[in-house]
Amino acid sequence: MDELYNPQKIEQEAQQYWEENNSFSVTEDPDKEKFYCLSMFPYPSGQLHMGHVRNYTIGDVISRYQRMRGKNVLQPMGWDAFGMPAENAAIKNKVPPAKWTYENIDYMRTQLKRLGFAYDWGRELATCQPQYYRWEQWLFTRLFEKGLVYKKSAAVNWCPHDQTVLANEQVVDGCCWRCNTPVIRKEIPQWFMRITDYAQELLDDLDKLKDWPERVLAMQRNWIGRSEGVEVYFEVPGHDQPLKVFTTRPDTLMGVTYMAVAAEHPLAREAAQGSEDITLFIARCETMDVSEASLETVEKLGMDTGLKAIHPVSGKDVPIYIANFVLMTYGEGAVMAVPAHDQRDWEFARKYDITIEPVVFPEDGSEPDLQQCAYVEKGVLRNSGEFNGLSSAKAFDAIAEYLEKAGKGQRQVHFRLRDWGVSRQRYWGAPIPIINCPACGPVAVPDTDLPVVLPEDVIVEGTGSPIKKMPSFYETTCPGCGGKAERETDTFDTFMESSWYFARYACADNDTAMLDERVNYWLPVDQYVGGIEHAILHLLYARFYNKLMRDIGLTEIDEPFNALLTQGMVLKDGSKMSKSKGNTVDPQALIDEYGADTARMFTMFAAPPEQSLEWSDDAVAGAHRFLKRLWKLGRSLHGEWAIDLEHASTANIPEAPYDWSNANEEQKAIRRKVHSHLRKANDDMERQQFNTVISAGMQILSTLTQPVPGHSGNSPEEVSQLGPVYKQIRHEGMSILLRMLAPIVPHIAHALWLKLGYSGVVISAPWPMVDTSALQLDEIEIVVQVNGKLRDRIKIPSDADNAAMEKRALASAKVQQHIEGKTIRKTIVVPGKLVNIVAN
RNA sequence: GCCGAGGUGGCGGAAUUGGUAGACGCAGUGGACUCAAAAUCCACCGGUUUCACAACCUUGAGGGUUCGAGUCCCUCCCUCGGUACCA
Numbered sequence: 001m002d003e004l005y006n007p008q009k010i011e012q013e014a015q016q017y018w019e020e021n022n023s024f025s026v027t028e029d030p031d032k033e034k035f036y037c038l039s040m041f042p043y044p045s046g047q048l049h050m051g052h053v054r055n056y057t058i059g060d061v062i063s064r065y066q067r068m069r070g071k072n073v074l075q076p077m078g079w080d081a082f083g084m085p086a087e088n089a090a091i092k093n094k095v096p097p098a099k100w101t102y103e104n105i106d107y108m109r110t111q112l113k114r115l116g117f118a119y120d121w122g123r124e125l126a127t128c129q130p131q132y133y134r135w136e137q138w139l140f141t142r143l144f145e146k147g148l149v150y151k152k153s154a155a156v157n158w159c160p161h162d163q164t165v166l167a168n169e170q171v172v173d174g175c176c177w178r179c180n181t182p183v184i185r186k187e188i189p190q191w192f193m194r195i196t197d198y199a200q201e202l203l204d205d206l207d208k209l210k211d212w213p214e215r216v217l218a219m220q221r222n223w224i225g226r227s228e229g230v231e232v233y234f235e236v237p238g239h240d241q242p243l244k245v246f247t248t249r250p251d252t253l254m255g256v257t258y259m260a261v262a263a264e265h266p267l268a269r270e271a272a273q274g275s276e277d278i279t280l281f282i283a284r285c286e287t288m289d290v291s292e293a294s295l296e297t298v299e300k301l302g303m304d305t306g307l308k309a310i311h312p313v314s315g316k317d318v319p320i321y322i323a324n325f326v327l328m329t330y331g332e333g334a335v336m337a338v339p340a341h342d343q344r345d346w347e348f349a350r351k352y353d354i355t356i357e358p359v360v361f362p363e364d365g366s367e368p369d370l371q372q373c374a375y376v377e378k379g380v381l382r383n384s385g386e387f388n389g390l391s392s393a394k395a396f397d398a399i400a401e402y403l404e405k406a407g408k409g410q411r412q413v414h415f416r417l418r419d420w421g422v423s424r425q426r427y428w429g430a431p432i433p434i435i436n437c438p439a440c441g442p443v444a445v446p447d448t449d450l451p452v453v454l455p456e457d458v459i460v461e462g463t464g465s466p467i468k469k470m471p472s473f474y475e476t477t478c479p480g481c482g483g484k485a486e487r488e489t490d491t492f493d494t495f496m497e498s499s500w501y502f503a504r505y506a507c508a509d510n511d512t513a514m515l516d517e518r519v520n521y522w523l524p525v526d527q528y529v530g531g532i533e534h535a536i537l538h539l540l541y542a543r544f545y546n547k548l549m550r551d552i553g554l555t556e557i558d559e560p561f562n563a564l565l566t567q568g569m570v571l572k573d574g575s576k577m578s579k580s581k582g583n584t585v586d587p588q589a590l591i592d593e594y595g596a597d598t599a600r601m602f603t604m605f606a607a608p609p610e611q612s613l614e615w616s617d618d619a620v621a622g623a624h625r626f627l628k629r630l631w632k633l634g635r636s637l638h639g640e641w642a643i644d645l646e647h648a649s650t651a652n653i654p655e656a657p658y659d660w661s662n663a664n665e666e667q668k669a670i671r672r673k674v675h676s677h678l679r680k681a682n683d684d685m686e687r688q689q690f691n692t693v694i695s696a697g698m699q700i701l702s703t704l705t706q707p708v709p710g711h712s713g714n715s716p717e718e719v720s721q722l723g724p725v726y727k728q729i730r731h732e733g734m735s736i737l738l739r740m741l742a743p744i745v746p747h748i749a750h751a752l753w754l755k756l757g758y759s760g761v762v763i764s765a766p767w768p769m770v771d772t773s774a775l776q777l778d779e780i781e782i783v784v785q786v787n788g789k790l791r792d793r794i795k796i797p798s799d800a801d802n803a804a805m806e807k808r809a810l811a812s813a814k815v816q817q818h819i820e821g822k823t824i825r826k827t828i829v830v831p832g833k834l835v836n837i838v839a840n
Numbered sequence: 841g842c843c844g845a846g847g848u849g850g851c852g853g854a855a856u857u858g859g860u861a862g863a864c865g866c867a868g869u870g871g872a873c874u875c876a877a878a879a880u881c882c883a884c885c886g887g888u889u890u891c892a893c894a895a896c897c898u899u900g901a902g903g904g905u906u907c908g909a910g911u912c913c914c915u916c917c918c919u920c921g922g923u924a925c926c927a
Contacts, residue, residue: 042927043927080927165925169927170925170926218843219843292842295923533926535844535922611853614851620866689856698864788907828908
């Protein structure tokens, strides 16, 4: 056996074994409990980064652990292959996005294989393949027929110089990231999916997700943002349509002193006619990117249109302002403002000297100081005519009822969630399968013409998608009337592809249907693992897509992901490792120097999975040292040291062969430690805290290698003189330790397991069991406190009752010292743990 | 701005239900081995006071609840993630 730990060699051997034996390819087996473990697939950016290593190691540890627990484990892998970086690389390097992407996939696949992940590679998919995206196009046409998709105008960031749409990320300080031209907001027609039709169900079903982190559920709940309120109609003289606004505080209606509309609102446009000031102001409002963060943090600006709305109750004139923080595409593009009871309205009113009219007052009769800030609490109404004296809650109903009776409003459930805009004016994405016919309007591409294949042999420039300039792509005939028509040249948001890949893995080879009956065996995903940055958008869209697929009869489940583990970020120098920030660490160097097991172990040991992990080059060495020590012990048990496992090798049950009847107290103490560390590791494995599983493993190794009484050293020569019981202890301990660590460092575990003498491989071995008889103790140590402060530790019989514990605690000299001259008021006993004596 | 997390030694972190703060590892210091170095092994390793025994302080800051708070409550500060076209 090799003297030195040689990760490159043993990892290659283990991986070869798995490959030759198809160890991780699975099929549906109705007799076995299935376990579908899915890690979020990567964008093929070029190389794996540490975030991938962390994500995929977590998924792999869970998969291998579940396999050792006897489950039929599916762990697939694929590529989220459409996206902007391919276009950016194409512009920079003059390489077609497809070529760049497929080359990246090939390289990253070798990196994943080098890390030894237990994937069923037979199910690999890439979302840029027509055989994948054709089904998404097919589903979209079904949804088009069902009326679940529609076209409307929506704002995008537009660079007037490059004549192109910019992503929010491509807007830096309000300017284009390439040419630094100030970005403007532009409204263009786009396709939307009616996710709001599912808002209530998406909200309600969060309650079914018992094994999701509470933080993710909370974020999703707030994102969906259900609120009950009233839609109020404000008549505008000379206009047919009233100004419609939604409010959750109809009780403050009598305090409305102005209205605010978006710059794109028809009333704003109207006011601009003949007013240069307003025209300029609207232009200024449009020079802002469309992100919510900038919308909410920008300086609030407004301008009076001179137009008036009629208050629906008082009949008074209310001035209509244009405001830069109201967006046309959210809701109705207008809001009512109550400066006395809303802080943003209050600030705006102070700035533009608009009346602040208090109508809600604290119930205790006090007067809020509206010179300081708005009074936003609920209370009792005044200055509200017939509603005076009502509480906010009662006024809500009374005013809603008044408006409904008068035809000036109606109660409404409102969601913060907006419909999902899926159009992108980009090249590297799945073409939207719609044909625009001058006679028939938008028409779905018939099934027989799917997929609409994206041409891959293109040159991408900085000014718009190449397929928009390619008549061979967009010129076509209408499937309805046969006349000349044009294809949509927009492509889908890449969140479309990542919203259903989890289901496609169950039947990735099916070329006649999107999904088949195999999804009913594998779905839902039992454990989903991915970055916390996907807590809202990706997970919400995937949940939505699952419901769409269910309602079309493709799946049977309500929710796609049973349990969710959101790993923390991998940080370097305090911020997220990302290509755009240029602070990535290439894991390849780590693998080349130390091997895959060290890389895996480091990422699992450095932090618990849900916390962020600060990268440190130095800390890797400790993980590697541990593996070297593990190798050394494994080596010492090899050869003539291998225990007789004749009867164990047939059954492959490692617990079987040991006989502890001759063990002495020291030997029992070693076993007690090993099994108590194992018990800790079991608990931690179940709650997915892998760093302390490793910590327990380190302590087992250190327990096993401690010099034993009568033997000074730990060299193989000295160890070889140990008696048969010590030999058994080490063998049992190693058998436990290797299985405990096998999910985390599978290669070294594979190699050393074979040396222990078992016939099977460690991936097929069962997870180790705690021998509870090894844990028994005659005496335990408890803590004694006086007034909550630790004063002594005493040993008591393990079966001592509370009274005995108290008696022994009071007998302690140190305790006596601290209670001298005081009266004992109370004694608290925590069985088996602690006694606290309260005295003064 | 809003929503969601996090803040514990020099560093990463542990403390599972309110019950011994600092497990395990990194770095550091001292020692063994060596001609020497590397590697390896052993010991020490939060702060202040003390010859010592020991005492006191300490989980971002301030307050509260409790016999007892890193853990629960309130206020504040800082960092990170998301904020709908980065994925």
